[in-house]
Amino acid sequence: MQEAIEKADTLLEAMGWIRRFRGKTTVIKLGGSLLEDPDARRHILLDVIFMETVGMRPVIVHGGGKAINEAVRAAGIEPHFIRGRRVTDPATLEIVRKVLAGDLNRQLTQEIEHLGGRAINLSPDTTNVLFGEKWLTEDGVDLGAVGHVTRVDRDVIEGLSYTDQVPVIPSMCVGDDGQLYNVNADTAAMAVAQALGAEKLVFLSDVNGVRRDKDDPSTIIHSLNAAEARQLIAEGVIDSGMIPKVEACLQTLDRGVGKVHIIDGRLRHSLLLEIYTTSGVGTEIRK
Secondary structure, three states: OOHHHHHHHHHHHHHHHHHOOOOOOEEEEOOHHHOOEEEEEEEHHHHHHHHOOOOOEEEEEEEHHHHHHHHHHHHOOOOOOOOOOOOOOHHHHHHHHHHHHHHHHHHHHHHHHHHHOOOOEEOOOOOOOEEEEEEOOOOOOEEEEEEEEEEEOOHHHHHHOOOOOOEEEOEEEEEEOEEEEEEHHHHHHHHHHHHHHEEEEEEEEEEOOOOOOOHHHHHHHOOHHHHHHHHHHHHHOOOOOOOHHHHHHHHHOOOOOOOEEEEEEOOOOOHHOOOOOOOOOOOOEOO
């Protein structure tokens, strides 16, 4: 009986958050090692289904770097990156399209359906919703078919969300001339969140958030505003690979997204714990 009462108390704690976020859009960036971990992926998708069931409007934007690397190597091509972006020649682009817009996109959609939810894949192979143009590095280096998103078909995405389906979008965009581009998944998720005026943008990562000591998970900072985040960057507390992610979060907040979260997607039900509990499990960055 005590265990049942504790479960009821948990539901009551969640009720306030459920009511607050009902009808609100949350964009979830999924990628990296999480896509290669069937157990972690399953629990993330179950969380997404729960969110949709209680009235939130989740939208998934996914990458697929590890799967692409394996497919590229299998084709006899060595992956090549400049400033963290994949150099994408025509042969590599075809592999990216097959793996990202094809195999992974269908797999995620089918898995949501298998788990009892409703989902639809929105890709260049089905219904494209991300449009863009070629992207060059700051010093003008050409990485091939690498692009950035300049326009999002908001009407299509919102229309599907209103019919209780979860849109699943790969990080690729199409140019005005029909050229397909490979897009960094973090920036694609930012573009979608900004276009939809999302309440939340959640980066599922393999770290638990921003830490005062990057090597000690127990030093996680659960909540930051923009000024505090910039101060931590200046002090060197936020450094190396976390700097561009946090700067991207701040840029997203400046463009209308309510809050950005960085959480460890390997933690079971981390999405639900972050959104529907008072303490959360990751780092929440607010304007």
